[in-house]
Amino acid sequence: MSPLLHARGVAKTFGRTRALRDASLSIDAGEVVAISGPSGSGKSTLLHCLAEIVVPDEGEIHYGGTRVDELDEDARTRLRREAFGIVFQFGGLVPELTAEENVAVSLMFRGTDRAEASAAAREWLERVGVGDCAALRPGELSGGQAQRVAVARALATEPAVIFADEPTGALDSVTGEEVLGLLLGAARERGATVVLVTHDNRIAAYADREVVVRDGVVSDVPAVAR
Numbered sequence: 001m002s003p004l005l006h007a008r009g010v011a012k013t014f015g016r017t018r019a020l021r022d023a024s025l026s027i028d029a030g031e032v033v034a035i036s037g038p039s040g041s042g043k044s045t046l047l048h049c050l051a052e053i054v055v056p057d058e059g060e061i062h063y064g065g066t067r068v069d070e071l072d073e074d075a076r077t078r079l080r081r082e083a084f085g086i087v088f089q090f091g092g093l094v095p096e097l098t099a100e101e102n103v104a105v106s107l108m109f110r111g112t113d114r115a116e117a118s119a120a121a122r123e124w125l126e127r128v129g130v131g132d133c134a135a136l137r138p139g140e141l142s143g144g145q146a147q148r149v150a151v152a153r154a155l156a157t158e159p160a161v162i163f164a165d166e167p168t169g170a171l172d173s174v175t176g177e178e179v180l181g182l183l184l185g186a187a188r189e190r191g192a193t194v195v196l197v198t199h200d201n202r203i204a205a206y207a208d209r210e211v212v213v214r215d216g217v218v219s220d221v222p223a224v225a226r
């Protein structure tokens, strides 16, 4: 079986910084993979390349057997909206929108009408334990509440892959583990794939597999050879 996500020889430079030099990684459908490594080693850049947020300078990214790093911006945006859910360290919620609207918007981008999207958003907020925050804006939420809203937003579209960049990094350890538990519980229930960046060993231990980035290099044994 070919992997769901596959990076081969990916390199990315920002100005004079070589963020990634040679990253190769294969992820199977339904796997929960932690990307760990020292600060500045290129973890987030790798996640952003896999999630089609950043285009690599060299190398290839394949998703579902199709090469996706060469798609144009519109096609990559469509892929992100249709197949991916993304959780950032600080939530990345839109400050002007309420919690409910933040979640509903991701569904509306996919064509769900407003009433249905709002109802689904309220349901997801309930599921992650912040149903009573639906009418609040991100500035009125605690860090843990905001991150639960971000998790609801990422899960609401039922994506095939959830990318999470230090999703618990801004939270205390108990809240962080609760938020991670919600994210992984919902993902595993649906057989979704999760790619999680973390520098925290305790968080990485929740994954099926951990890959380490060092100085922009990742070497990973393809799933078929393990």
Ligand SMILES: Nc1ncnc2c1ncn2[C@@H]1O[C@H](COP(=O)(O)OP(=O)(O)OP(=O)(O)O)[C@@H](O)[C@H]1O
Residues within 6 Å of the ligand: 014, 015, 017, 018, 019, 037, 038, 039, 040, 041, 042, 043, 044, 045, 046, 199
């Ligand atoms: N948009 C950017 N512009 C300029 N430099 C960047 C950009 N993104 C990343 N870098 C640089 O690339 C290198 C790798 O960054 P990256 O964020 O991928 O590392 P990381 O392993 O996720 O780090 P951390 O654990 O500290 O978040 C760093 O030196 C960083 O400063």
